[in-house]
Amino acid sequence: MSEALNENYQICEELGRGRFGVVFRCLSLEDGYSYAVKSIDKKLTQGDSLDAQCLLTEPKILQLLAPQQHVIGLHGLYEDETHLCMVLDLCSASDLHHRIVTRQVMSEPEAASVMDQLFQALAHCHRLGVAHRDIKPDNILFDERNCLKLADFGSAEIFKDGERMSGVVGTPYYVAPEVLAGRDYCEKIDVWSAGVVLYIMLAGFPPFYGDSAVEIFEAVLRANLRFPSRVFQSVSPAAKDLLRRLLCKDVSRRFSAKQALRHPWITSGGGSLT
Incomplete structure (x- = not known):
C-alpha cells in the first residue's frame, strides 16, 4: 500500500483475492464513506505484457466512463514501485x-x-x-x-x-x-x-x-x-x-x-x- 493511500484512507478488512492482488474495504478519512480498494502486486504481472497492459488500461477506461451509475466508479488511483491501488465503489451486496x-x-x-x-x-x-x-x-x-x-x-x-x-x-x-x-x-x-x-x-x-x-x-x-x-x-x-x-x-x-x-x-x- 502506498503512503499516499494510507494518508487518505484507513484500510479495513479483506474482501477478496484475485490472480494479481487483494481487495479491501477502506474508509475515507475525508468524507467517512466506505470504498473498496483493489491492490495489485506488480511483481505478479512481470513477464506477462498483456496483464501489465491491463493494469494501465483499466483505470484509464474507468476515468473515461465516469460518471455512470451502473459502471463501477473510480475514486482514486495510487501507485508506487510495487503496487497499483484503485479506490472503487464498494459493492457490499452479493454479485x-x-x-x-x-x-x-x-x-x-x-x-x-x-x-x-x-x-x-x-x-x-x-x-x-x-x-x-x-x-x-x-x-x-x-x-x-x-x-x-x-x-x-x-x-x-x-x-x-x-x-x-x-x-x-x-x-x-x-x-x-x-x-x-x-x-x-x-x-x-x-x-x-x-x-x-x-x-x-x-x-x-x-x-x-x-x-x-x-x-x-x-x-x-x-x-x-x-x-x-x-x-x-x-x-x-x-x-x-x-x-x-x-x-x-x-x-x-x-x-x-x-x-x-x-x-x-x-x-x-x-x-x-x-
Whole structure:
C-alpha cells in the first residue's frame, strides 16, 4: 500500500483475492464513506505484457466512463514501485453469480431489472467507444441500494466508431461465436454475452454448454438456440423474443445495447404484455 493511500484512507478488512492482488474495504478519512480498494502486486504481472497492459488500461477506461451509475466508479488511483491501488465503489451486496447460484432461477421482473441496468451500462460504454469483452455474472456487482455496477474492465478495449477488434478474450460460456471463429468483431460481443446472462437467469443453465471447454466452444460456434419446454413453458414469448435478438449469430441482425433497452420486455419490466 502506498503512503499516499494510507494518508487518505484507513484500510479495513479483506474482501477478496484475485490472480494479481487483494481487495479491501477502506474508509475515507475525508468524507467517512466506505470504498473498496483493489491492490495489485506488480511483481505478479512481470513477464506477462498483456496483464501489465491491463493494469494501465483499466483505470484509464474507468476515468473515461465516469460518471455512470451502473459502471463501477473510480475514486482514486495510487501507485508506487510495487503496487497499483484503485479506490472503487464498494459493492457490499452479493454479485449476480452468487444470486444465480443461490436462487437457480429468477422471476422475469427481477431478471428484467438486472438487464435494464446492464444494458444502460453497456449502451454508455459503447457510446463512448469501450467494449467490456468479459460480461459474466461475476463482473456484475450490486451496491447496498441494489444498484447494478458493471465491474472488472481488465479485458476491455477502446475502439473508434466503425473500428473492429481482435483477440480471443472472454469466458467460455459467455464468449460470442465471432470471437471464437477468429474473426474481427465489434462491441456487439458484449450484447451476446448479456444474452447468455439473461438465459441463465431464466433457465438456471447456459444456452450453449458441454463437458469441456472445447465442447462448449463448439456449441457456441453452432449457436443453436433452444428453449426446452420443461423450463421455458412458463417464460413469456417476449422474453424469448429478446433472447433470440441477443443470441443472434448474424451480428448485423443482433441487437445493440441501445436497441435492447427499447425492447417491450425491458420497457414493461418483464411483466406480461397485452
